[in-house]
Each structure stands twice: as structure tokens, then as C-alpha cells.
Amino acid sequence: MENEKVYSMDFSKVYFLLVAKAEKKGRTIEEVNEIICWLTGYGIADIKRAVTSSVSYGDFFRNAPELNTNRRLIKGTVCGVRVENITEPLMQEIRYLDKLIDELAKGKPMNKILRN
Numbered sequence: 001m002e003n004e005k006v007y008s009m010d011f012s013k014v015y016f017l018l019v020a021k022a023e024k025k026g027r028t029i030e031e032v033n034e035i036i037c038w039l040t041g042y043g044i045a046d047i048k049r050a051v052t053s054s055v056s057y058g059d060f061f062r063n064a065p066e067l068n069t070n071r072r073l074i075k076g077t078v079c080g081v082r083v084e085n086i087t088e089p090l091m092q093e094i095r096y097l098d099k100l101i102d103e104l105a106k107g108k109p110m111n112k113i114l115r116n
Contacts, residue, residue: 003091007058012051018101025105035100038114039093041066061093070115071096078102 015032022032033044041064042050050060071093075084078098086092103113 003088006094007056007090009057011055011057011060012053014057015047015051018097021101022104025107027104031104031110032101034110035104035113036097039068039071039097039100040064041068057094058090061090064093067093073115074099 019029019032023029033047036047037043040061046065055063072084074096076082076099078095081095083092083095083099086095100113104110
């Protein structure tokens with residue numbers, strides 16, 4: 001039930017929270033967009049369309065063009081839960097993004113965040 005609440009949130013609302021978190025720590029919206037593009041396969045124009053439409057957070061991930069295969073290299077905790085141990089696939093994708101934005105906000109370099 002809790003997952004459905006997250007899945008039904010407007011992507012735009014979550015997006016602006018992610019951007020605010022990054023900017024608060026001196027990072028940029030461009031870096032947030034780069035992370036989202038890397039993770040999901042969306043382009044910048046796609047993200048802008050999603051922000052201005054009423055797409056849900058769950059649908060944003062369900063419809064992702066090409067989830068990056070290196071996302072499986074993302075390890076660590078978000079909200080006290082290890083992302084690599086999340087069994088619900090859609091929630092795991094969402095938590096991967098949370099983890100990457102956390103790393104960005106903590107000052108980690110982009111090449112490390114994007115697992116290059």
C-alpha cells in the first residue's frame with residue numbers, strides 16, 4: 001500500500017524535490033537531469049515534458065526507454081534500506097534514483113555517481 005502512494009505521486013513534485021536537494025548542496029539542475037537521463041534513458045526534452053504533464057512517478061519509471069544496465073552497481077542505503085536488497089522492482093528503480101541524488105548532494109563526483 002505504501003508503495004502505491006509513492007508510485008501515484010506526480011513526477012513533477014518529486015523532480016523539484018530532487019532538484020532542491022541537489023541545489024541546496026551546491027549542485028545543479030543539469031547534474032540532476034544528467035543522472036535521470038543516465039538511469040532511465042530519457043532525454044532532457046522527455047524530462048521537461050514529464051515535469052509539465054501529470055505523469056505519475058511510477059509511470060515515469062515504468063515507461064523509461066532504457067534503464068541503464070550499470071544501475072545494478074548502485075549499492076548502499078536510502079531511508080535505512082539497502083537498495084540492492086529491495087525486492088519490488090519498481091521501488092528499487094525509484095530508490096536507485098534517490099541514492100544517486102544522495103550521492104550528488106554529498107559532493108561525490110559525477111563520474112563516480114554514474115558508475116563510469
